[in-house]
Amino acid sequence: GAGVSQSPSNKVTEKGKDVELRCDPISGHTALYWYRQRLGQGLEFLIYFQGNSAPDKSGLPSDRFSAERTGESVSTLTIQRTQQEDSAVYLCDSSLVSGVSYNEQFFGPGTRLTVL
Amino acid sequence: AQSVTQPDIHITVSEGASLELRCNYSYGATPYLFWYVQSPGQGLQLLLKYFSGDTLVQGIKGFEAEFKRSQSSFNLRKPSVHWSDAAEYFCAVGGNTDKLIFGTGTRLQVFP
Numbered sequence: 312g313a314g315v316s317q318s319p320s321n322k323v324t325e326k327g328k329d330v331e332l333r334c335d336p337i338s339g340h341t342a343l344y345w346y347r348q349r350l351g352q353g354l355e356f357l358i359y360f361q362g363n364s365a366p367d368k369s370g371l372p373s374d375r376f377s378a379e380r381t382g383e384s385v386s387t388l389t390i391q392r393t394q395q396e397d398s399a400v401y402l403c404d405s406s407l408v409s410g411v412s413y414n415e416q417f418f419g420p421g422t423r424l425t426v427l
Numbered sequence: 428a429q430s431v432t433q434p435d436i437h438i439t440v441s442e443g444a445s446l447e448l449r450c451n452y453s454y455g456a457t458p459y460l461f462w463y464v465q466s467p468g469q470g471l472q473l474l475l476k477y478f479s480g481d482t483l484v485q486g487i488k489g490f491e492a493e494f495k496r497s498q499s500s501f502n503l504r505k506p507s508v509h510w511s512d513a514a515e516y517f518c519a520v521g522g523n524t525d526k527l528i529f530g531t532g533t534r535l536q537v538f539p
Contacts, residue, residue, distance in 0.1 A: 351436075
């Protein structure tokens with residue numbers, strides 16, 4: 312496709328359930344980021360993948376959060392034992408190479424997660 | 428600490444009026460500054476960016492922003508707002524790291 316896609320667009324789950332969110336980056340983009348956007352707040356960095364390098368997980372809020380990416384393809388963000396405070400829009404973005412200063416970031420439409 | 432502050436949570440303007448959205452940043456190194464727009468159901472779209480050089484930066488959709496180092500500001504402006512500009516606007520700062528630090532956003536409402 313022409314842009315970054317994310318699925319599902321909306322997810323409603325019950326507290327304590329696990330959820331998996333998917334991001335399809337633009338083909339050929341080596342860098343992929345996950346952000347969280349809580350209501351009324353800015354985007355919080357979660358995790359960053361660059362090619363086959365070890366991911367930067369410094370933004371993950373707890374060990375319930377994990378993400379995977381194989382090579383330069385799809386990424387999945389998994390939240391285990393969801394809590395109500397996990398309710399947010401989860402955004403993915405990709406860029407051709409790393410370095411936000413010089414490489415345009417292309418954002419997906421996000422997945423809105425609601426934990427009841 | 429690195430941070431971005433957008434002091435205005437919500438702004439309402441009439442169509443055709445001028446617009447200024449405020450952004451202040453705190454960053455230890457040379458800042459690279461960005462403005463993004465987010466329309467409902469859409470991903471963030473880059474409006475403009477500042478790296479170096481001319482402190483007045485032109486972007487898409489008729490937007491511009493001015494970098495003022497002495498005030499640590501990067502305010503976004505548009506001389507005449509259109510109804511289609513109603514959206515949420517985010518200021519962000521990046522630098523030598525690979526992460527963007529975002530402000531909390533300003534929601535723009537446009538009245539006809």
